[in-house]
Amino acid sequence: MSSVAQKGLLALSIVFILAGLGLTIAGVFSPAWQVVDIREFRAEHQHGLWWDCIRAEKHVVAVGDFYDETPLHCMYKFDNSAEMVIENTLNNIDEDGAAGESEHHRFWAWHKAILFFIITSQLLAFLSICTGVCAPCFPPTAFVFTISLFIALICSLIADGVFFLAANRVDNRFVQGMVGTYEQRIGYAFYLHIMGTVCWVVAFICAITTTYKFISGRDPSGSKENLFTWQSQRAATHNV
Template sequence: MSSSPLRASIIVSAIVFTAIGMGLSIAGLLSPSWQVVNLQEYNSVHEHGLWLDCIRHIRDVTGVLLRRYLTETEPLHCVYKFDYDKYSGTFDIEDDNSPVGEVNRHKFYGWHTATLIMIIIALITGFCSICIGACSCAIPSLTLIFTTTILLTTFLSSVAEGVFFFFSHRADNRFVKGIVGTYEQRVGLAFFLQMGACFFHFIAFLIAMMATFFAFSSKNSSLNRAHSLSANSLKSNITGMGRSTNLSDPTLRPLLRPAPPPPPQSHSRPGSSSALQNFDYMGHEETPQGSLSLNSGAPPLPPHNLMTTQQQYVFPSAKSTSLRHE
């Protein structure tokens, strides 16, 4: 079933926005800069991601450490959260706010795992929505499933963003205690990339809702058109049948004239020609239609033939009688 160009263009727009959102989510997932803290006393910037942590050392200690662009040329030293040196003994320290306890922030927390899982599921549902959207250009009934998968992708991305924002702003996760001071972690670039992904997924959901509206409205209009055509056809058939059986139709009045009454029977003498016309001279009875019929199935004779036969039958006997008298 082919789709209208308008609905197809709307679906393509929703697919494009979904693909952009997925790209932003992948970029944010690969980036370690979900939380960034500048530890001036260590001359380093720590970036804490969902599964990857990186440290960038700073050579400038003249007081311009807050200028982030000065540290972009420094190499990153990254380590996976699941492959960190957990046997160094620092993970056994219960107080994460101690100067050495900052190392414990390079491990998996529950909210890190929850955010990571929800983003991965959102990427899977986003990919499924793109595939379903491509099929819905030809099958309008799949537009509703396409919209549902985009809504699920938007929901998972937003919940993941909300969970990370809530737990990252808790006091025990937001502040890092150093040797001489306490430093605040701020959300990094990856957090804003994921926020942009949520925005694009939401726009794609709104566009998909428009496509669903057009799909079902066109389907309903097609059903209504087919129903009206069938109703009109049935009505015309019923009207034709009514006209064929309606005796009061003016067009049928000339055809429905009453039959003329039969001619009155005249009382004539037995020997007259009128009596002979109503009597079969061969000894056969008259048919109900008033015509003469023979037992052999021969057609009845017309009236003038009867008269001729009557004359031929009567006058020869008279001639023979006259000759006999002579």
């Protein structure tokens, strides 16, 4: 593989890492991981990883009037005041028909686990970008580039898997209203994160190829030029 193709493959890998980073960040900042339309409350509830949003719906009331939606009203799962409201609501579950839905606004351990793996994967992806940029000038960073990207990919896959399993549990999948039970659907935020993970898969495939070429490549004259000869040349330069 020529030097130009090698660097082009490295650049392509970095582009896919950046795309995956953007998609995963967009996913984690969106509340639409689980979405449910509670018809009796005429509201759409979006349950995210660290914040939840509610949108009250306006329906057609006369000829010529169009269906409209109000802005989202959001709250943080880790907000202490919101936690107190949820506790009070659950204590009055016999009197308040909406109390069952309040359970879905809590900051559960699986939310924290998913956030941990997502944030870790994003930090490692950023590290891989930094080391990938340095790889042409400093070949040993190619190892760090590939390893950090691989661990980022694993963490992202774990986050996707944990969410998918948790979201399909009966207690998380169904929301109890006053008179009915409603099924939550997986929202677009999860699919954004999935797309980011796929980008990292493609980036890792490119990274494996380019790292191998950085470690064992041949110059145009046909002589072996790899990481070990680079280290020997560097040591000889210091000795001189």
